[in-house]
Amino acid sequence: MTSRPAEPDRIRPDEAAASADSPAETSYAPFAHLTAPNTALYRQVMRVFLAAKERFAVHLRPEDVHAALPPEHRPAAPDAVVKALDSLVGWGNLRADPDTSRVTAVEDFYRRRFIYQLTQAGEAAEQALSVYDEALGRRGALQAVALHDIVTQLRALLVIAAEHEEGEPDPAKAHLALSTLTNRFEALAENARAFMGSLQRTIDLHGVEVEVFLAYKDRLIQYLERFIQDLITLGGRIARLIGELEEQGRVGVLLRLAAAREAADAAPDEAESAEARAQARWAAKWAGLSAWFVSADGRESQARLLRGRALGAIPQLLAVVRQLNERRAGRSDRSADFRTLARWFAEAPDAEARHRLWRAVFGLYPARHLTVDADTLADRAARPVAASTPWAEAEPLRISPQLRRTGSYERRGKPRRVQDRSEQRRRLAEIAAKQTEEIAAARARLATDGTTRLSALGELDPMAFGLFLRLLGDALATWRPGMTTTVTTSNDGTMEIRLTALDDGTTAAIRTPGGVFRGPDHLVEITDLTAGIPAREAR
Template identity: 90%
Template sequence: MTPQPARPDRTDPRPAESPGSSGNPSYAPFAHLTAPNSALYRDVMKAFLTAKERFAVHLRPEDVHVALPAERRPADPDAVVKALDSLVDWGNLRADPDTSRVTAVEDFYRKRFIYQLTQAGEAAEQALSAYDEALGRRGALQAVALHDIVTQLRALLVIAAEQDEGEPDPAKAHLALSTLTNRFEALAENARAFMGSLQRTIDLHGVGVEVFLAYKDRLIQYLERFIQDLITLGGRIALLIGELEERGRAGALLRLAAAREAADAAPDEAETAEVRAYARWAAKWAGLSAWFVSAEGSESQARLLRGRALGAIPQLLAVVRQLNERRAGRSDRSADFRTLARWFAEAPDDAARHRLWRAAFGLYPARHLTVDADTLADRTARPVAASTPWAEAEPLRISPQLRRTGSYERRGKPRRVQDRSEQRRLLAELAVKQAEEIAAARARLATDGTTRLSALGELDPVAFGLFLRLLGDALATWRPGMTTAVTTSNDGTMEIRLTTLTDGTAAEIRTPAGVFRGPDHLVEITDLTAGIPAREAR
């Protein structure tokens, strides 16, 4: 009789290798996360993943023992064997008889196994890796991704022009669209993760005070730089999207990419593969358009992100101010309550705690309601302990007006009215000065007809700030197919008309703080308050 090798004393794990085959997937490969010694199980599975990257298929128990981290490696190799057996039971690993080192009949009957990852075990580790990566992601505002999106949109315009001439290239269209959507998805996901981590930073959740104060300046500069790129490139991206959507160019490019993907589909799925691929590409394009182009009744995600990033800067500065106030010794209610709680915990007995409570919150007997000079003199002459029962104490005389209205007015001369005429005069002078500066800025920006941005020349800080607000409002109103945007400032005092140029020239506007550069446009700025008295213009 031919001897048969001993089978492992466990359930056959092979059905767990394809948990989705019956339509009811098994989640047993995740059981090691909640079992005792879960850290050892995770280390064992990571050892198998590392070996797979080196194209090693099978591992023996001694190989796994050596591959474990030295600081967490069990001293007894049998602990690794037990962990391997448990992972086999859960379906993470598969055990096969190890007959390569059999030299005698006794070795053939002895339990010797080699282990390898199952499909379910590998899928579970990939899911856990994605989970760990998502938890550790802080995200970033990728200004470089904005430039890449502009580059890919321009490439799609070139491909669309070739298509108009009757020479479409599906490979180029598919590659450009793939790169575009990948960069956009990375931009959107990282922006979401960054704003979430930024809010946690503002709330000082998981961030040390010293660490926050050390990098706050770089964080604010980072936000300001991204906001500037988003203002300048966001409008350009919206314009390029509008050009691609003219005459159905974007839809034609999406169909080219879908047809190229469907070419590799299985024969039984060829009929529906192109339809599904086109629906997938159309959804991605719609998401890209909604991210940068505002629709009627809803703002674009780029504009919402810009507002959120702008709002984060004063919040960061407020946190810095609060931290500096704490360091300077100014009153902080939360710190006071923590100190008071520590005093309560350190009090020797309940009597001391009651005294501390009365001293901290002023919960004295109600006799203080009518404390005046006469009352103090009477209390000095005839002291009354605070523990005196009400029935034995002298009755309090309360004013009928206090009982009726809740307020008590003392007799005597009224307080003198403070003269604030000097403060009002200073405020009036400040308001006049600000109005004059704003009027001068409006007059400086107002153009006599249409001119180029590059012709505006040098601007002072007030005029440059007003110009940036006007430019941001104009760029935010771009719609697909538009070449000219007309908008009015929030206070209704200025109107700007911005028209694109096709010559590719750049504009430079010099300010005391630096040089502002961007693509040149035709601009017409009108001061709507011209001819209105200054007090009415305010």
Template identity: 85%
Template sequence: MTSPHPADPDSAGPVGPAEATQAAEAVYAPFAHLTARNAALYRQVMRVFLAAKERFAVHLRPEDVHAALPPEHRPAGPDAVAKALDSLVGWGNLRADPDTSRVTAVEDFYRRRFIYQLTQAGEAAEHALSAYDEALGRRGALQAVALHDIVTHLRTLLVLAAEEEPDAAKAHLVLSALAHRFEALAENARAFMGSLQRTIDLHGVEVEVFLAYKDRLIQYLERFIQDLITLGGRIALLIGELEDQGRVGLLLRLTAAREAADAAPDEADTAEIQAYERWAGRWVGLAAWFVSAEGRESQARLLRGRALGAVPQLLSVVRQLNERRAGRSDRSADFRTLARWFAEAPDDAARHRLWRAAFGLYPARHLTVDADTLAERGARAVAPSTPWAEAAPLRISPQLRRTGSYERRGKPRRVQDRSEQRRQLAELAAKQAEEIAAARARLATNGTTRLSALGELDPVAFGLFLRLLGDVLATWRPGTTTTVATSNDGTMEIRLTVLDDDTTAEIRTPGGVFRGPDHTVEITDLTMGIPAGEAR
């Protein structure tokens, strides 16, 4: 009677911890070369095989691998490559087959000649490592172009939803393109903000490179923030229109049915349900990214706030770098200098004096210690473990004993006149308050008007207008035609209402022309009637 095969799960006995560990090691053995001593050589050898497969070359000989290695990773002779190939065969990354193509005599059969090719496990391991390297090195980008593409795809969906019988192929194509662009936008934004924080923290960034890069980075952030304010509101409106039509579910079901048509026979019953749930989750994620809900801000608004907060952080880093380059010392430099002084001190007495001078460890002010006391202590040292009751008494100032306070006599310090600095700060504050008040007065509409009627705005008024517009668009909900928002400081209120004439508003500024869909707007200055000193 033959014994059951150990690889047969039906005939094998219970698997213990040792067997489970061995099975896991066998499954992940193709990754073992990453922690080996010659890991760099193994990685380059595997890349040679991966590149050869892309050129439809199946087998490689050791000399072929040796010639294809980069010069900086190429060993002196092919023997080291042959040893690396044998190790990779042992880990399961490669497969070795006898090389009989160059046999010309009987003795050649006894020589060790092999050709090598990738195994399925080795190829899978290389693809996983390539994906890991790509994700690790990705910096990400704020894709304003993706916002435009999302607007285009949503408008196409509106057209399809308006048809009596939407085309399933077109719906699938548009939704797939929309999901692809949205996923790329969200992932790249996350990666970019992570790399931006690393740049702000100056991890691995040269000072000169950072100073040259920060201007372009700030302009890049400001441009994306403006696009996110305008296009994010437009995307929220389009999502609201689609949901108002009540046809989003139909488009998602058509797309899910078209995807499930290619499912395997054993998965056909549940494929359409799973596909619909997957597409419904994607649509909910898209809506949550651009549309705020009760108790939850949209991801677009959170991203805008994060990008706005990165600008002052970058400027703070630049200020710190300029201070360092100007020669101003920081705490770490001070401690290093102090440590050098301690090392150069001639004796312990000098080190104690330096310690007291550096850290302010002076004697108690109410205790009188004169030269005679110090001489007596030098002649008869008192151990630190001596109790106070057994130690020699210390003389206390009679004035402290009588009045409870002790003041040193001497000429008082001159009071520095800072009236000029206070006057300059007051002038600067008054000028800024006047500019902000003028901007509020310029934007106040005294009733309902069109955005196109606002005319030309100066930079201060235009910046205030953009903040108000961003706040009101962030409160927009699907199906609403009018919304109201208040500025963060509570000084302005804006009411925005949709128009049906599809007109475009243009607002001219010294930096260019701002364009967007025209709306009726009512901007109210809430500080009217409040004394100027109380308005903020």
């Protein structure tokens, strides 16, 4: 008569995975492996199961998981993988089923053998972690192309609105144009946010290799300048198109058409509520788009804020480059010196060595150690004197007559020659004066005696044209729907521009050495606020 082998403690797979596959109650146990010991092994095991799922493999045995692990994360003993699998089963990431395919005897049936598969909760947890890792590593971009796409879609919406006024509405066109518009806008906003965050990390040199940064700094600055120019020109155009769509409630009609198309497939008893929810969702998206490009009372548009941050990032990048060049040129860097000194203190073998380092670096000796030499050190080593010894009881200190007469041991001699940098300072002063004169001439060239048309400005040199573009961008950034006139000042407060729209449909052409700048004609009045101020104060 044979006795049945004692059944070892086993995991009940049906009980262990019940909470993972049950939708009755949400559990966050599948994330527990992130804070447990051996987190790296758990993550690699879960990635093995995700890779197996992509290959349409349903179950994996422990030896399969062990073989699929990367060599740097593969334990020497397969039992470590089995323990990791059991822990993941307990947390609900995996499901364990008895492996009866290789049973050849009764003893094998009672032996612990399981095959494992990914649970729905475990897969959802890994997808969430993948999104998290991707978001952290995302650098983003300033998508100037998205600005052009937004202009195109806004113009398409104007055409659709005109068709609706003629009695031929097309909900499909409205829904498609609005969907494309919001998708491009969301991509623009999200990428801009990610890029500015990564740009700030670059400025702070967090996780950035210095050599790589110095290699691509010029391209980064050019990239910022190009996007700023596109944002100035296209941002004002987008704001005007948004204003035209919001006139007479045109955009409301388009949003209702898109909402009705979305709710067309809803259940009959939910059709009305589904359309209301869809319309509220579209209205919120449009409000976000409008707030991004159009300034309101007491609030600047996000496009203007983004432009300000991008403009401010350029001098910050240049300052970082200057600081790095100074370090590479061997100039003194006090913070680096103190970090090196701190490392020396940390690497000192004992307290006595740290005291010697302190005395060597700072020279803050007790008063009786003023003339410590080799003989004095040898004598102190032979006959130590406690630091608490009073002066009256300590051995006398021999002071050199020279120190008594002059108060110093320094040898007198000819001091080092100071390098004369007057020529460099004169050259820098000439460059600064020349730049100031050019800027003053550009302001004087743009200043108008009263109101005039843009088309009457004539030909502008590069300096004056660049200043004109900045002024025009500042004015267009403050333009709101329904406005016909706007007044603003430049960022440095030296110029004021008053811009008034015309309804005659004329086009202004401003010639420059680099080409011809064309756009809708406006009435403009530009005032030089520094007129009458001395050049030194205006600077």
